[in-house]
Amino acid sequence: xxxxxxxxxxxxxxxxxxxxxxxxxxxxxxxxxxxxxxxxxxxxxxxxxxxxxxxxxxxxxxxxxxxxxxxxxxxxxxxxxxxxxxxxxxxxxxxxxxxxxxxxxxxxxxxxxxxxxxxxxxxxxxxxxxxxxxxxxxxxxxxxxxxxxxxxxxxxxxxxxxxxxxxxxxxxxxxxxxxxxxxxxxxxxxxxxxxxxxxxxxxxxxx
Amino acid sequence: xxxxxxxxxxxxxxxxxxxxxxxxxxxxxxxxxxxxxxxxxxxxxxxxxxxxxxxxxxxxxxxxxxxxxxxxxxxxxxxxxxxxxxxxxxxxxxxxxxxxxxxxxxxxxxxxxxxxxxxxxxxxxxxxxxxxxxxxxxxxxxxxxxxxxxxxxxxxxxxxxxxxxxxxxxxxxxxxxxxxxxxxxxxxxxxxxxxxxxxxxxxxxxx
Numbered sequence: 245x246x247x248x249x250x251x252x253x254x255x256x257x258x259x260x261x262x263x264x265x266x267x268x269x270x271x272x273x274x275x276x277x278x279x280x281x282x283x284x285x286x287x288x289x290x291x292x293x294x295x296x297x298x299x300x301x302x303x304x305x306x307x308x309x310x311x312x313x314x315x316x317x318x319x320x321x322x323x324x325x326x327x328x329x330x331x332x333x334x335x336x337x338x339x340x341x342x343x344x345x346x347x348x349x350x351x352x353x354x355x356x357x358x359x360x361x362x363x364x365x366x367x368x369x370x371x372x373x374x375x376x377x378x379x380x381x382x383x384x385x386x387x388x389x390x391x392x393x394x395x396x397x398x399x400x401x402x403x404x405x406x407x408x409x410x411x412x413x414x415x416x417x418x419x420x421x422x423x424x425x426x427x428x429x430x431x432x433x434x435x436x437x438x439x440x441x442x443x444x445x446x447x448x449x450x451x
Numbered sequence: 452x453x454x455x456x457x458x459x460x461x462x463x464x465x466x467x468x469x470x471x472x473x474x475x476x477x478x479x480x481x482x483x484x485x486x487x488x489x490x491x492x493x494x495x496x497x498x499x500x501x502x503x504x505x506x507x508x509x510x511x512x513x514x515x516x517x518x519x520x521x522x523x524x525x526x527x528x529x530x531x532x533x534x535x536x537x538x539x540x541x542x543x544x545x546x547x548x549x550x551x552x553x554x555x556x557x558x559x560x561x562x563x564x565x566x567x568x569x570x571x572x573x574x575x576x577x578x579x580x581x582x583x584x585x586x587x588x589x590x591x592x593x594x595x596x597x598x599x600x601x602x603x604x605x606x607x608x609x610x611x612x613x614x615x616x617x618x619x620x621x622x623x624x625x626x627x628x629x630x631x632x633x634x635x636x637x638x639x640x641x642x643x644x645x646x647x648x649x650x651x652x653x654x655x656x657x658x
Contacts, residue, residue, distance in 0.1 A: 293478050368534070369600040
């Protein structure tokens, strides 16, 4: 069974924590991009490393034992802040912000830069898979009924350029503990990758 | 057509550049982990941000216009350093180091920490897809004949814990411009995710 701790945090506490850690995460995202693209020389890189290591030491002075996990405030608000796709505390996450339309479509507009590269100038095929897996899982799950990926198939229509992108997913049907979802990734010219998958409610989350 | 620039870099130049930038990337990976797991207070976080932003400014003083791409030294050695799975200059990459056995199996042992989390304490299903997509693409391609993902299917046997992991892939068969590959992700207890895919030689890489 997965651990979803509920902590004694009011909505105000959650907002305060977000105000402290979200700008830090944003700064680290900028640093990641700068690290990949820099052509600075040996001395500048050595000075940058000293600053980075000083920052790491400050942050490690008090830290969680393991990964961040998903925490819940006392008012039930989920904080999936460590998540690699949507986590506001995870610098590896672009991060995506999904919205759900009244007819049940899950969608997000986002930007992928140098950190997500596979073929030169293009999104790694596996990053497209990562984002589609998350979008389909989001539409297949609810907080009352989480579902994890059972099987997913990705079809690559053409390579996806780095830059402004869009993802959307919708539920095809549910069948007991299974939900079938489908979606696609697109750039301004249209669909680049299509996905369909089966998502399954884990045993520990069943009634 | 993708851009694979050949630069006037000897093997020695390539080693020198790696010696400058690889330790920087490693430091940023440590910082990413510390950023997700820190419980440091407001003042320490503000001080860390100042250091991070100073480092970013130093690195941005001279930088590439776009993403890193794949460069080649004058002796033909590929430098896929910006790649999100294997790039030694990309802090988002774990990074994986693949080896090829004499019978054509591609394999890598690696460790995934807090930055790759989906379900609490576990690898995001999409990160498993990212790594398997790369491993299958690696076995389906050669430098003379690159192939990109056409279709890939992932089957999740159980959730993958964060920690020490292993991936391997092998070629099933080739059929003209197509290559069929299969593989799996495993932890110490055995297989967690299976994958099979079709990889296609892009038009620009055909004779």
